Amino acid sequence: MSAMVQSLDANQAGAEPELTDGFHLIIDALKLNGLDTIYGVPGIPITDFGRMAQAAGIRVLSFRHEQNAGYAASIAGYLTQKPGICLTVSAPGFLNGLTALAHATTNCFPMILISGSSEREIVDLQQGDYEEMDQLAVAKPLCKAAFRVLHAQDIGIGLARAIRAAVSGRPGGVYLDLPAKLFGQVMDAEAGAKSLVKVIDAAPAQLPAPAAVKRALDVLKDAKRPLIILGKGAAYAQADDAIRQLVEKSGIPFLPMSMAKGLLPDTHPQCAGAARSTVLKDSDVVMLIGARLNWLLSHGKGKNWGDAPKKFVQIDIEPKEMDSNVEIVAPVVGDIGSCVAALVAGIDGAWPAPPADWTDAVAKKREENVAKMAPRLMNNNVPMDYHGALGVLRTIIAERPDAILINEGANTLDLARGVIDMYQPRKRLDVGTWGVMGIGMGYAIAAAIETGKPVLAVEGDSAFGFSGMEVETICRYDLPVCIVVFNNNGIYRGTDVNNAGADPATTVFVKDARYDRMMEAFGGVGVNATSPDELKRAVNAAMDSRKPTLINAVIDPTAGSESGRIGNLNPQSALKKK
Ligand code: OXT
Ligand code: ADP
Numbered sequence: 001m002s003a004m005v006q007s008l009d010a011n012q013a014g015a016e017p018e019l020t021d022g023f024h025l026i027i028d029a030l031k032l033n034g035l036d037t038i039y040g041v042p043g044i045p046i047t048d049f050g051r052m053a054q055a056a057g058i059r060v061l062s063f064r065h066e067q068n069a070g071y072a073a074s075i076a077g078y079l080t081q082k083p084g085i086c087l088t089v090s091a092p093g094f095l096n097g098l099t100a101l102a103h104a105t106t107n108c109f110p111m112i113l114i115s116g117s118s119e120r121e122i123v124d125l126q127q128g129d130y131e132e133m134d135q136l137a138v139a140k141p142l143c144k145a146a147f148r149v150l151h152a153q154d155i156g157i158g159l160a161r162a163i164r165a166a167v168s169g170r171p172g173g174v175y176l177d178l179p180a181k182l183f184g185q186v187m188d189a190e191a192g193a194k195s196l197v198k199v200i201d202a203a204p205a206q207l208p209a210p211a212a213v214k215r216a217l218d219v220l221k222d223a224k225r226p227l228i229i230l231g232k233g234a235a236y237a238q239a240d241d242a243i244r245q246l247v248e249k250s251g252i253p254f255l256p257m258s259m260a261k262g263l264l265p266d267t268h269p270q271c272a273g274a275a276r277s278t279v280l281k282d283s284d285v286v287m288l289i290g291a292r293l294n295w296l297l298s299h300g301k302g303k304n305w306g307d308a309p310k311k312f313v314q315i316d317i318e319p320k321e322m323d324s325n326v327e328i329v330a331p332v333v334g335d336i337g338s339c340v341a342a343l344v345a346g347i348d349g350a351w352p353a354p355p356a357d358w359t360d361a362v363a364k365k366r367e368e369n370v371a372k373m374a375p376r377l378m379n380n381n382v383p384m385d386y387h388g389a390l391g392v393l394r395t396i397i398a399e400r401p402d403a404i405l406i407n408e409g410a411n412t413l414d415l416a417r418g419v420i421d422m423y424q425p426r427k428r429l430d431v432g433t434w435g436v437m438g439i440g441m442g443y444a445i446a447a448a449i450e451t452g453k454p455v456l457a458v459e460g461d462s463a464f465g466f467s468g469m470e471v472e473t474i475c476r477y478d479l480p481v482c483i484v485v486f487n488n489n490g491i492y493r494g495t496d497v498n499n500a501g502a503d504p505a506t507t508v509f510v511k512d513a514r515y516d517r518m519m520e521a522f523g524g525v526g527v528n529a530t531s532p533d534e535l536k537r538a539v540n541a542a543m544d545s546r547k548p549t550l551i552n553a554v555i556d557p558t559a560g561s562e563s564g565r566i567g568n569l570n571p572q573s574a575l576k577k578k
């Protein structure tokens with residue numbers, strides 16, 4: 001306020017200093033920090049801000065629902081190591097974006113949710129303002145940090161704090177609350193420019209302690225059956241060469257978590273992706289790189305890990321991650337690039353190759369599983385089963401390894417993860433730590449925008465429904481996105497029956513729906529594919545033309561299983577068991 005009064009006084013004195021306002025300061029602060037893309041939905045109080053940002057050269061992608069814009073921002077953060085920006089209106093728009101902010105935090109993706117908010121004085125007295133909500137308080141428990149800016153002169157510092165919080169240490173989601181009044185606040189332009197902050201070294205290298213590196217190398221060197229698990233933190237870190245060197249110099253088999261597939265090619269001779277159960281069960285030393293021992297790794301214990309005693313080595317930027325589920329005998333805390341480089345430096349010519357009986361056993365299991373799957377991928381059944389349809393997509397990705405694959409669903413997710421080999425880092429984007437449905441179209445849009453590469457989104461029909469309206473967004477921006485909806489008439493299977501009444505069962509949808517027509521409604525290409533051959537032709541045409549395309553892939557409704565490969569997580573009904 002004082003800055004505004006000063007500039008008015010100066011005006012009266014005839015000096016006519018140039019003025020700026022909250023709108024322009026936010027735009028300038030974003031641009032100064034290289035944040036040139038915003039994903040959001042316009043409305044009070046941010047409509048003009050979106051227009052002005054666009055006029056100032058920021059790319060503003062306008063979505064149909066904030067959750068999808070938020071997922072787009074979250075994956076933009078993952079792909080670029082810069083916080084993805086999501087912009088929403090107050091209360092309901094903010095809440096719609098919040099799921100994605102929590103998702104970003106859970107997955108360790110840097111993102112900033114910027115929401116306009118209502119008048120503080122009225123909100124705090126709960127006097128019923130337009131879209132009244134204490135958004136800062138609501139956001140706080142769901143993100144890494146939350147800030148509110150009340151004065152135009154604090155915009156620079158506010159954004160700097162948000163950027164640092166999002167990308168430093170373990171990345172995550174940050175909330176930035178901008179009350180409506182802030183946008184119109186006026187201040188002296190020169191003072192405003194000076195108040196902006198260009199964040200220097202936003203994610204500083206965090207070097208591991210030499211003793212921690214030596215301890216890890218000693219444990220690895222003594223291993224008889226070592227294993228490296230690569231997680232999406234390793235992919236995020238963009239330390240691709242160092243990781244490849246570590247794997248190849250050490251000779252240790254590696255298991256990629258879902259989004260780490262392609263960090264080294266799935267066809268690499270040391271890849272144990274197709275021998276997952278064996279390597280988890282039989283390994284004696286496991287080094288985790290950017291992967292948590294959460295539910296996706298059965299918390300590092302139990303029958304999936306077998307009876308053989310295990311030692312865990314863990315590389316992570318977050319010290320509190322160590323010992324979160326089981327004892328970590330050699331914690332290496334630091335950024336993955338620095339930690340892996342330090343380990344590589346410690347692997348010299350005298351490094352013992354892992355015993356051949358171990359690497360041979362892993363290779364044998366892998367070959368067995370690959371051979372078992374191969375004939376299933378070549379079937380030309382009509383209606384298609386998952387393997388027939390996925391076999392086609394596997395070949396297409398092998399031929400187009402720089403395409404980005406988005407994947408969600410239950411069977412559609414779990415089977416695609418196993419079937420479709422990945423060849424390059426950060427090309428497979430999926431449901432992540434929460435197994436969340438709804439990331440599909442937001443991820444597809446951001447992947448196309450951030451990388452310029454063609455995108456193939458492989459979607460269960462249920463999964464697609466969570467963000468399906470964004471096909472209009474894809475058409476509006478004319479993005480090179482090909483969506484394949486695995487249409488099996490429902491969640492897991494399309495065959496469930498409700499014997500208790502006229503309503504359909506809870507897991508089934510309208511039978512034989514034509515999702516391809518949704519795309520046609522907005523001017524994109526729609527194809528109904530009933531056989532693997534038709535599917536192949538349609539996907540290749542879409543990838544070549546880069547035209548927005550939706551292929552309704554008709555899948556046998558009996559082909560899937562309940563909850564895909566995680567049916568064991570469903571609580572069993574005690575009554576059913578009796
Ligand atoms: O070693 P073994 O012998 O065991 O073999 C393994 C590998 O070695 C081998 N393999 C290979 N063999 C040959 N060749 C190759 N290349 C190869 N690669 C691997 O294959 C096996 C299996 O390997 P995998 O997959 O690596 O191993 P596994 O044991 O499965 O791994 C365990 C996990 C836990 C790591 C893995 O399963 C995993 O990552 N799972 C993630 C599961 C997940 O997140 N699922 C999504 C959630 S399900 C459910 O919640 C759904 N909902 C509810 C809902 C959600 N989620 N969100 C919201 C907001 N609201 C509601 C809903 C609504 S799913 C869903 C919709 C479902 O319906 P859709 O229509 O969308 O989808 P359809 O099911 O298709 O109808
Ligand atoms: P996945 O689901 O693939 O197993 P997780 O999301 O569980 O992977 O784990 C990612 C881990 O990577 C997190 O513990 C996070 O702290 C860590 N991480 C993210 N970025 C870095 C980085 N640059 N350096 C070190 N660790 C990182």
Ligand code: MG
Pocket residue numbers: 460461462486487488489490491492493
């Ligand atoms: Mg389905």
